[in-house]
Amino acid sequence: MKYLYLSLLLSIAVNAAASECPHENSESVLQDSLYDIRLPFTALQYFNINQPDEARKRLAEDLSNIIYGLNQLLPHEGCFESEAELNRAWGMIRVLAVMHEKYPVPEWEDDKVVLSLLQKAKEKDPAHTATVRGRDWSKQL
Numbered sequence: 001m002k003y004l005y006l007s008l009l010l011s012i013a014v015n016a017a018a019s020e021c022p023h024e025n026s027e028s029v030l031q032d033s034l035y036d037i038r039l040p041f042t043a044l045q046y047f048n049i050n051q052p053d054e055a056r057k058r059l060a061e062d063l064s065n066i067i068y069g070l071n072q073l074l075p076h077e078g079c080f081e082s083e084a085e086l087n088r089a090w091g092m093i094r095v096l097a098v099m100h101e102k103y104p105v106p107e108w109e110d111d112k113v114v115l116s117l118l119q120k121a122k123e124k125d126p127a128h129t130a131t132v133r134g135r136d137w138s139k140q141l
Contacts, residue, residue, distance in 0.1 A: 060107045093121040098132040
């Protein structure tokens with residue numbers, strides 16, 4: 001469920017990019033919404049049919065795709081409506097990075113793009129990284 005929650009939050013951050021972004025979004029709002037629904041829907045269906053390993057794998061793949069998208073957007077501050085939104089995106093990636101330290105995602109072990117962005121997020125705000133590392137991971141986010 002941790003991956004499902006972060007997947008939703010990260011997909012929202014990606015879809016909230018402003019029009020000033022050099023990466024044009026040719027999809028309609030409806031298409032974006034349908035994609036956002038597909039992410040948790042697919043994993044939930046695997047849980048419903050008692051295939052939690054497949055659900056985890058799907059969530060990891062979806063998070064990877066969202067991270068790839070954010071990797072394209074984050075270098076361009078104009079892709080975000082405000083500095084607060086940009087900081088929120090980095091913060092979510094930072095939480096995911098620390099979560100990956102505690103609960104490694106096997107699909108990311110050799111993924112240089114994902115690992116690089118996770119590392120950059122931790123380095124960007126060491127104080128927040130330390131706070132996230134110190135949280136009680138036995139409780140829901």
